[in-house]
Amino acid sequence: xxxxxxxxxxxAVIALLAELFPACFSDKGAAKPLKIxxxxxxxxxxxxxxxxxxxxxxxxxxxxTNSWRYLESIKADAxxxxxxxxxxxxxxxxxxxxxxxxxxESKAKVAASKKTATKKKPPANKNYKxxxxxxxxxxxxxxxxxxxxxxxxxxxxxxKVGTSVSVKVGKSPLPAVITEIAKDGVRVQLNTGMxxxxxxxxLRLMHHGK
Numbered sequence: 623x624x625x626x627x628x629x630x631x632x633x634a635v636i637a638l639l640a641e642l643f644p645a646c647f648s649d650k651g652a653a654k655p656l657k658i659x660x661x662x663x664x665x666x667x668x669x670x671x672x673x674x675x676x677x678x679x680x681x682x683x684x685x686x687t688n689s690w691r692y693l694e695s696i697k698a699d700a701x702x703x704x705x706x707x708x709x710x711x712x713x714x715x716x717x718x719x720x721x722x723x724x725x726x727e728s729k730a731k732v733a734a735s736k737k738t739a740t741k742k743k744p745p746a747n748k749n750y751k752x753x754x755x756x757x758x759x760x761x762x763x764x765x766x767x768x769x770x771x772x773x774x775x776x777x778x779x780x781x782k783v784g785t786s787v788s789v790k791v792g793k794s795p796l797p798a799v800i801t802e803i804a805k806d807g808v809r810v811q812l813n814t815g816m817x818x819x820x821x822x823x824x825l826r827l828m829h830h831g832k
Contacts, residue, residue, distance in 0.1 A: 645707025
């Protein structure tokens with residue numbers, strides 16, 4: 623046969639065998655116990671079929687006979703069948719017990735693998751939120767703002783040299799100290815060192831809270 627496409631996938635080979643030998647193989651549902659030495663029978667019957675190599679055929683049979691559905695078919699006294707479905711020797715207890723052990727071990731491995739995979743997954747907690755450090759920063763900032771000195775109306779008793787005041791110059795009040803009191807106004811020195819003359823109404827007493 624020229625330009626023959628080789629089949630290498632185990633499932634595809636099993637499907638082919640189920641098609642060619644439906645009384646022996648199945649690609650789904652319950653499986654049937656195979657006669658011992660069925661590999662040699664397959665090689666002889668497929669000698670002219672170049673789609674499946676001996677190597678692929680051997681690995682496919684290994685895959686088929688290790689499947690759960692095949693191991694479940696190996697029961698004591700069940701009859702083995704050939705490629706045409708004809709019954710042969712009965713399965714002895716030793717082979718049945720061995721198949722039962724293989725099946726149990728295989729299922730245990732799969733269960734352990736699933737359990738390990740589940741443990742690795744992080745817990746899904748939609749209500750979990752990462753606490754932001756900004757909350758504490760905002761609180762401390764608020765406390766500092768409360769502790770800042772507040773300006774209150776300046777009385778005649780507070781109007782003396784050396785008193786800390788705030789002067790309303792433009793939009794923002796500026797901290798200053800009274801340096802001179804005159805009839806035409808009050809001279810104050812700003813923190814910048816500048817001395818300005820203002821009216822008493824522009825001054826506020828700087829009160830430092832605890």
